[in-house]
Amino acid sequence: MSSTVTYTVTGMSCGxxxxxxxxxxxxxxxxxxxxxxxxxxxxxxxxxxxxxxxDVRAAVDEAGYELVGPAA
Known part of the structure; x- marks a missing residue:
């Protein structure tokens, strides 16, 4: 079963x-x-x-940003 989820991430400011x-x-x-x-x-x-x-949170953390959670 495929899945698509949008998450809120803080700290991103550029490409x-x-x-x-x-x-x-x-x-x-x-x-x-x-x-x-x-x-x-x-x-x-x-x-x-x-x-x-x-797992998503760990990947975002590894990139240097913070996963707030799924976007509302």
Whole structure:
């Protein structure tokens, strides 16, 4: 079952930030597409199966930013 979730991420301010977050999230098993938007402060992740939020948080942390949670 595929899944697409948009998360709120704090600290992103530029294209480099978007690329860093996208690279870390793309490395997660099953991720098929990542779209980070620094201006909106969001990242949308599509995957082959629902991802564990802890794994998403760890990837965003590794990139140097903070996952606030799924976007409202």
């Amino acid at each position: 480099h930030c978007e690329k860093s977050v996208s690279a870390e999230l793309s490395a997660l098993q099953g991720v098929t597409e990542v779209a980070a938007d620094a201006k909106a402060g969001t990242v949308t992740v599509s995957s082959e199966h629902p991802l564990d939020v802890a």
